[in-house]
Amino acid sequence: xxxxxxxxxxxxxxxxxxxxxxxxxxxxxxxxxxxxxxxxxxxxxxxxxxxxxxxxxxxxxxxxxxxxxxxxxxxxxxxxxxxxxxxxxxxxxxxxxxxxxxxxxxxxxxxxxxxxxxxxxxxxxxxxxxxxxxxxxxxxxxxxxxxxxxxxxxxxxxxxxxxxxxxxxxxxxxxxxxxxxxxxxxxxxxxxxxxxxxxxxxxxxxxxxxxxxxxxxxxxxxxxxxxxxx
Amino acid sequence: xxxxxxxxxxxxxxxxxxxxxxxxxxxxxxxxxxxxxxxxxxxxxxxxxxxxxxxxxxxxxxxxxxxxxxxxxxxxxxxxxxxxxxxxxxxxxxxxxxxxxxxxxxxxxxxxxxxxxxxxxxxxxxxxxxxxxxxxxxxxxxxxxxxxxxxxxxxxxxxxxxxxxxxxxxxxxxxxxxxxxxxxxxxxxxxxxxxxxxxxxxxxxxxxxxxxxxxxxxxxxxxxxxxxxx
DNA sequence: TCAAAAGTGTTGTTTATACACCCATGT
DNA sequence: ACATGGGTGTATAAACAACACTTTTGA
Numbered sequence: 001x002x003x004x005x006x007x008x009x010x011x012x013x014x015x016x017x018x019x020x021x022x023x024x025x026x027x028x029x030x031x032x033x034x035x036x037x038x039x040x041x042x043x044x045x046x047x048x049x050x051x052x053x054x055x056x057x058x059x060x061x062x063x064x065x066x067x068x069x070x071x072x073x074x075x076x077x078x079x080x081x082x083x084x085x086x087x088x089x090x091x092x093x094x095x096x097x098x099x100x101x102x103x104x105x106x107x108x109x110x111x112x113x114x115x116x117x118x119x120x121x122x123x124x125x126x127x128x129x130x131x132x133x134x135x136x137x138x139x140x141x142x143x144x145x146x147x148x149x150x151x152x153x154x155x156x157x158x159x160x161x162x163x164x165x166x167x168x169x170x171x172x173x174x175x176x177x178x179x180x181x182x183x184x185x186x187x188x189x190x191x192x193x194x195x196x197x198x199x200x201x202x203x204x205x206x207x208x209x210x211x212x213x214x215x216x217x218x219x220x221x222x223x224x225x226x227x228x229x230x
Numbered sequence: 231x232x233x234x235x236x237x238x239x240x241x242x243x244x245x246x247x248x249x250x251x252x253x254x255x256x257x258x259x260x261x262x263x264x265x266x267x268x269x270x271x272x273x274x275x276x277x278x279x280x281x282x283x284x285x286x287x288x289x290x291x292x293x294x295x296x297x298x299x300x301x302x303x304x305x306x307x308x309x310x311x312x313x314x315x316x317x318x319x320x321x322x323x324x325x326x327x328x329x330x331x332x333x334x335x336x337x338x339x340x341x342x343x344x345x346x347x348x349x350x351x352x353x354x355x356x357x358x359x360x361x362x363x364x365x366x367x368x369x370x371x372x373x374x375x376x377x378x379x380x381x382x383x384x385x386x387x388x389x390x391x392x393x394x395x396x397x398x399x400x401x402x403x404x405x406x407x408x409x410x411x412x413x414x415x416x417x418x419x420x421x422x423x424x425x426x427x428x429x430x431x432x433x434x435x436x437x438x439x440x441x442x443x444x445x446x447x448x449x450x451x452x453x454x455x456x457x458x459x460x
Numbered sequence: 461t462c463a464a465a466a467g468t469g470t471t472g473t474t475t476a477t478a479c480a481c482c483c484a485t486g487t
Numbered sequence: 488a489c490a491t492g493g494g495t496g497t498a499t500a501a502a503c504a505a506c507a508c509t510t511t512t513g514a
Contacts (some may be wrong), residue, residue: 021253021290059250062330092295102468171466173465173466189466193467210513214463214511215467216508217512332513380489403492406497418478418479420479421476421477423495443491444485444490446485448494
């Protein structure tokens with residue numbers, strides 16, 4: 001959803017160019033891999049905070065909407081489109097190097113690790129970091145990540161956004177692991193299965209996955225791959 | 231809460247001044263009065279949409295944060311401070327008169343009608359409108375109002391934000407009317423009282439209010455006048 | 461036949477809903 | 488004494504939490 005609007009000009013408005021804050025978009029990209037919730041960070045190539053890790057982002061292109069800018073950034077960094085992407089919050093810039101001020105419109109996205117192909121750039125070095133082991137971050141990007149994580153945890157409880165973290169077909173255990181990883185706690189297997197099925201967010205397929213020296217696991221799919229509030 | 235952050239400059243960043251979108255703040259100010267949920271609108275004094283009704287807002291002053299700008303607007307229009315005020319969403323400008331684009335950071339506020347003193351300005355004419363009988367609005371401000379109303383309804387269910395709509399002391403019936411007005415439906419009196427008290431969001435005082443030819447009503451206060459997630 | 465993960469039901473507790481009468485007051 | 492809004496409890500249904508054993512497979 002991207003409603004659009006703008007402001008009435010105020011009588012106290014300044015001359016157009018003076019002190020107009022810069023606008024940037026940030027995209028917090030989450031994935032679940034190897035039992036960890038991971039976030040994509042890039043290494044800054046320029047001052048300020050040169051060589052520090054930071055949330056990917058940048059300025060809007062001419063005539064680009066915020067949503068479009070966020071989508072573009074996401075594709076540039078990971079190669080994926082059509083994933084869950086929502087506006088998170090708009091932060092005041094702490095970038096003291098921008099004397100006119102800076103405003104960062106943050107988004108967050110959920111991607112299936114297996115589908116991502118990170119941009120290979122020597123100046124940029126995008127890489128996944130576990131949320132539990134973050135490096136030191138430029139600006140106050142840590143605050144942004146914590147805010148995004150909190151929002152993700154809430155959304156997981158009352159929406160089907162997990163669809164964006166998993167492939168077309170998956171086992172119930174795999175889905176449960178994704179929930180457990182993000183929420184940071186163990187869940188009861190029977191209650192979890194009951195809930196997922198009774199809420200109708202996933203459906204069994206006729207296929208199963210033979211994986212090891214044990215009973216094969218039924219494969220499931222999401223009933224909808226559009227965001228749904230339960 | 232106002233976490234702050236900014237962006238890493240991108241290698242694809244444009245020259246600093248070109249196509250930089252304008253930033254404005256919008257403040258959706260709600261109150262409950264006369265059995266209606268009302269919103270404060272102003273009449274635009276300038277083009278575009280001159281003489282149309284619109285959500286109050288404007289540009290930031292030099293070195294002003296978004297939260298500060300929203301607070302300032304709120305005080306300018308209503309004279310009240312220390313009320314519930316939160317960032318709502320950032321909208322893409324549809325203001326085609328701004329060729330470089332425009333971004334509107336929308337906030338919403340809840341005020342006690344009895345405490346407000348509207349600015350008396352001939353060029354500005356702030357006035358309360360029931361959400362159920364809005365005039366035609368400038369830009370697509372209607373979308374913003376609907377988004378704000380939806381958020382308010384959600385918040386009412388799982389927070390104590392109603393404190394910002396009522397005076398220090400109030401009757402249980404008054405509180406219930408506020409909920410009913412905003413949610414747009416009748417609530418059961420006994421269940422409502424049980425819930426408010428068991429969640430601990432309000433507390434009885436020793437006082438009561440003698441009002442008419444019937445039993446006096448006990449007065450209550452909010453346990454906290456800070457926002458609390460229940 | 462053993463190890464490993466998949467799969468499956470019941471019970472108790474908490475939370476939400478529905479619903480009707482008595483109470484204190486002013487006129 | 489009556490009209491007005493204030494105030495109270497109980498029974499049912501629904502949602503959630505706790506908990507242990509059997510099944511299917513490969514080695």
